[in-house]
Structure formats: C-alpha cells, structure tokens
Amino acid sequence: MRRVVAIFRRELRLTDNPLLEGAEDVQFIPVFFLDAYNQEEHGDNLRALFFHALRQLRAGIEGLGGKLYVVCSGDQETFFDIAQPDEVRFCEDVEPHSRERDAQLQALLNRKGIRVRVLRDSLLSPLPNVTYPSFTQFYRRHFTQHVQPGSFIPVPQSLQTPLLDVPETPLPQVDTAPARRWYSTEQEVQERWQEFVVRALSRYSTQRNLPAVPGVSHMSPYIRCGLVSLRQMLRDSWGVSEQFVKELAWRDFYSHLLYHHPHTPQTELREDWRGFPWRNDESDFERWTQGKTGVPLVDAGMRQLLQEGWIHNRVRMVVASYLTKHLLIDWRWGERWFYQNLVDADLAMNVGNWQWTAGCGADALPYFRIFNPILQAQKFDPEGHYIRQYVPELYGATSNDLLDISSLHRRFADYPPPLVGLEEGRARFLQVAQRHFGSSSQMPELPLDG
Numbered sequence: 014m015r016r017v018v019a020i021f022r023r024e025l026r027l028t029d030n031p032l033l034e035g036a037e038d039v040q041f042i043p044v045f046f047l048d049a050y051n052q053e054e055h056g057d058n059l060r061a062l063f064f065h066a067l068r069q070l071r072a073g074i075e076g077l078g079g080k081l082y083v084v085c086s087g088d089q090e091t092f093f094d095i096a097q098p099d100e101v102r103f104c105e106d107v108e109p110h111s112r113e114r115d116a117q118l119q120a121l122l123n124r125k126g127i128r129v130r131v132l133r134d135s136l137l138s139p140l141p142n143v144t145y146p147s148f149t150q151f152y153r154r155h156f157t158q159h160v161q162p163g164s165f166i167p168v169p170q171s172l173q174t175p176l177l178d179v180p181e182t183p184l185p186q187v188d189t190a191p192a193r194r195w196y197s198t199e200q201e202v203q204e205r206w207q208e209f210v211v212r213a214l215s216r217y218s219t220q221r222n223l224p225a226v227p228g229v230s231h232m233s234p235y236i237r238c239g240l241v242s243l244r245q246m247l248r249d250s251w252g253v254s255e256q257f258v259k260e261l262a263w264r265d266f267y268s269h270l271l272y273h274h275p276h277t278p279q280t281e282l283r284e285d286w287r288g289f290p291w292r293n294d295e296s297d298f299e300r301w302t303q304g305k306t307g308v309p310l311v312d313a314g315m316r317q318l319l320q321e322g323w324i325h326n327r328v329r330m331v332v333a334s335y336l337t338k339h340l341l342i343d344w345r346w347g348e349r350w351f352y353q354n355l356v357d358a359d360l361a362m363n364v365g366n367w368q369w370t371a372g373c374g375a376d377a378l379p380y381f382r383i384f385n386p387i388l389q390a391q392k393f394d395p396e397g398h399y400i401r402q403y404v405p406e407l408y409g410a411t412s413n414d415l416l417d418i419s420s421l422h423r424r425f426a427d428y429p430p431p432l433v434g435l436e437e438g439r440a441r442f443l444q445v446a447q448r449h450f451g452s453s454s455q456m457p458e459l460p461l462d463g
C-alpha cells in the first residue's frame with residue numbers, strides 16, 4: 014500500500030480538506046512540523062486558537078483510527094527517512110517565509126526521490142502569473158474566470174497510520190482570554206456558519222457595515238486556522254450574496270499581491286509613498302492601542318480588539334485611517350499591533366488592508382480621502398450601541414453627545430480628551446502629504462508585473 018505523508022499547516026479540519034482526499038486508500042501519515050519562526054512571529058491570541066484547533070484535529074484523526082505526528086521542524090529529514098513515504102502533500106502558502114521553507118522542502122524531497130503534491134486550500138482561485146492592479150480587474154478577469162462552486166471532499170471513514178518511531182514534541186500550551194471566546198470544534202464552527210447562512214447571508218450587503226448588528230459571518234479566525242472550508246463558504250453563498258463572494262475574492266486578491274510583491278510587509282507597494290515622513294509619536298500610538306484616543310468609534314474598535322482579538326471590518330478601516338492620517342503614524346506600527354493581537358491575523362490580509370487604508374497599496378484610497386470617525390459613527394453606528402458596548406465610560410452618552418468629541422471628556426469624567434482635533438489632524442496630514450507628493454495629485458500607475 015502506498016504511503017502518503019500529509020503536512021498539516023493551516024488546514025486544521027477533517028471536512029472538505031484536500032489533504033485528506035483518498036486518505037482511506039493509503040497508509041496515511043499526518044504530521045505537523047513545529048517551527049520556531051511561527052512561534053515567534055505570531056501573537057498569543059492566534060497561537061491559542063491555532064493550537065486549540067490542532068488538538069481538536071489530532072483527536073478527530075485518532076477518532077478515525079489514525080495518528081497525527083507532531084515533530085520539530087529541525088527533525089524533518091529524520092522524520093522522512095523513518096516514514097519512507099511515496100508521496101508528500103501539503104498546501105501552497107503565499108507568505109514569503111513559507112515560500113522559502115517550501116522551496117527547501119521541495120529540494121529535500123526531490124533529492125530523496127519522493128513525489129511532492131502541492132494542493133490549494135487557503136485560496137479559491139489559482140495564483141495568477143501577473144499582478145492585477147485593481148480588485149475589480151482581478152475579480153472580473155481572474156477570479157470569476159476560475160472559481161465556481163465545486164464538489165465536496167468527504168471525511169474519510171477511517172485512517173490507517175503506521176506506528177513510527179520518530180522524535181515527537183509536545184504541542185505548546187497557549188491560552189488567552191480573547192482566544193477563549195473563539196474556541197470551537199469543527200462541528201460548532203459548522204453550526205455557526207449555517208446559522209449565519211440562514212439568518213444573515215441574504216441581507217449581508219445591507220448589514221455588513223453595521224458593527225452593532227450581527228450582519229457579518231465572524232468566520233475569519235476559523236478561516237485562518239482552516240476550521241472551515243472556503244470552498245464550502247463559496248458554495249453556500251453562491252447565488253445568495255454576490256457581495257459575500259466578493260469578500261472572499263478580496264482574500265485571493267491580497268494573497269496574489271503578497272505573492273507577487275513579497276517585500277510589501279516591510280515596504281509600501283506604491284513607490285511614491287516610500288520615505289513618507291511619518292510623525293511616529295510613541296505616546297499617541299500607545300493611547301491608540303489602548304483605545305484612549307478620545308474618539309469614541311476609534312476607542313470602541315481598539316477596545317474590541319483588546320477584549321476579543323477581533324474588530325468589525327468597517328471599524329478596522331476607521332481605526333487604521335485615524336492612526337495613519339489623523340495621528341500621522343506609520344501603517345507598519347498599526348499593522349504589527351493588529352498582527353500581534355488579531356485572532357484572525359493573516360499577513361496577506363493585514364498588510365494589504367493596512368496599505369489600502371493608508372493609501373500606499375494596490376487600488377488604495379487616494380491619500381486625501383480621510384475617514385471622519387464622527388461621520389462614520391453617525392452613518393454606521395447611529396444609535397451609538399457599538400460605542401457604548403465597548404466604551405463603558407460613555408454608557409450614559411446620547412447619540413448627540415457622541416458627535417461632539419471636544420467636550421465629551423468634560424461631561425464624562427473618565428473619558429480621555431481627544432489626542433488631536435479631527436480638523437487639525439486632517440489638515441496636518443494633508444500638509445505633510447502634499448509636501449511629500451508635490452503638487453501633482455496624480456498617483457503613478459501600479460506596475461503590472463511583480
């Protein structure tokens with residue numbers, strides 16, 4: 014019987030998992046390689062949810078009669094020498110560090126004459142050979158040309174894993190209060206998803222911007238760990254909400270950008286933004302991270318992040334715009350804070366969205382488009398329910414009170430005064446930006462190739 018090693022990384026589920034295709038017909042050896050890089054790179058909220066999911070997967074595999082090996086990445090070669098597989102399969106990953114790792118792995122397996130199969134799970138469409146400069150072009154010319162609801166990969170009835178005398182390592186124990194809110198089994202994630210499909214999916218396009226309404230799926234942490242299948246999400250939303258399908262396509266869009274522009278976690282995609290004179294005030298940054306800027310919607314969002322490891326998408330845009338524009342603080346600082354704290358932290362999504370909001374990424378907002386957090390609150394949280402949920406000092410504030418941030422701290426004693434007046438912050442940013450970009454308001458075109 015053929016021996017297949019399946020390397021699990023971020024596809025931590027049994028349902029509809031390409032790594033498990035045909036697994037019951039072979040000697041199937043699931044393995045997780047624990048590496049130091051990922052332990053250092055990721056924040057505890059994501060690590061806690063991730064290892065929770067990995068433990069669930071290990072139990073699920075055991076329930077089918079198999080065994081998941083957990084091995085230090087340094088012992089990888091020894092593992093393959095002992096396992097003697099005919100095939101090794103894993104899923105592609107667009108992150109620069111992962112691509113380097115996979116190139117080395119591929120070289121090692123080629124040297125040993127072991128067949129390699131690279132599968133796709135965290136993207137719906139194949140990676141294109143070129144960069145699409147705008148989401149619309151990507152969606153029309155690439156995504157819709159390649160993506161259609163497809164078949165379902167069934168959970169194997171049983172697994173046979175040979176017992177191997179390989180050096181195993183224990184899984185790290187990580188637990189955080191925000192992550193605990195998200196701990197779920199695969200079955201529970203399915204139920205949450207189905208509940209969203211029945212209750213909210215058809216109204217997604219009208220409700221997705223309202224942070225006080227349960228109008229979004231909350232699936233991002235589960236997508237990050239692979240506790241839910243993107244193909245299943247596509248099948249269920251196809252024909253029900255094109256807007257939702259488009260949101261899934263944004264994932265692929267940002268993934269293809271990182272793939273073709275691997276320098277973007279460090280450097281702006283748009284060359285004209287490089288060397289931008291950020292103000293980088295550490296004390297303002299600290300107050301932003303703690304949700305104490307004196308701007309209610311920004312503070313609510315940043316406190317939601319501290320409590321839940323997650324923020325509603327509309328509010329992510331508002332807090333990111335406020336940091337980079339009103340406070341003139343480098344998007345990289347915000348990106349790192351999000352990355353360390355989000356339970357759905359994903360390099361391609363985070364960098365892509367931060368650059369989009371700051372104005373220095375693909376298809377980004379022009380630099381002079383600055384979100385006004387008061388108007389955003391008026392439009393998307395008109396009653397102030399979201400703000401009051403996360404900023405208890407403002408519990409007694411009426412929706413009218415929330416519109417005048419200059420006097421809020423006087424009426425609500427525990428609430429901080431604004432770091433900067435909104436008009437003043439906006440004008441300061443525009444002045445610096447105009448000096449940086451010169452008089453031309455025309456941004457150069459993004460190069461088509463990476």
Ligand SMILES: Cc1cc2nc3c(=O)[nH]c(=O)nc-3n(C[C@H](O)[C@H](O)[C@H](O)COP(=O)(O)OP(=O)(O)OC[C@H]3O[C@@H](n4cnc5c(N)ncnc54)[C@H](O)[C@@H]3O)c2cc1C
Nearest residue numbers: 229230231232233260264326329330357358359362363366
């Ligand atoms: C500054 C900033 C940073 C972000 N960082 C991350 C991140 O690290 N990880 C992450 O997964 N998302 C990130 N996002 C995108 C988005 O905010 C989240 O994916 C979304 O809020 C997750 O909630 P949901 O699952 O309820 O989304 P839903 O509205 O239910 O959407 C369904 C799915 O579509 C995808 N999606 C939706 N919006 C976007 C988007 N703008 N970009 C890419 N994919 C999207 C997500 O996979 C999401 O789970 C960021 C957005 C901003 C503005």
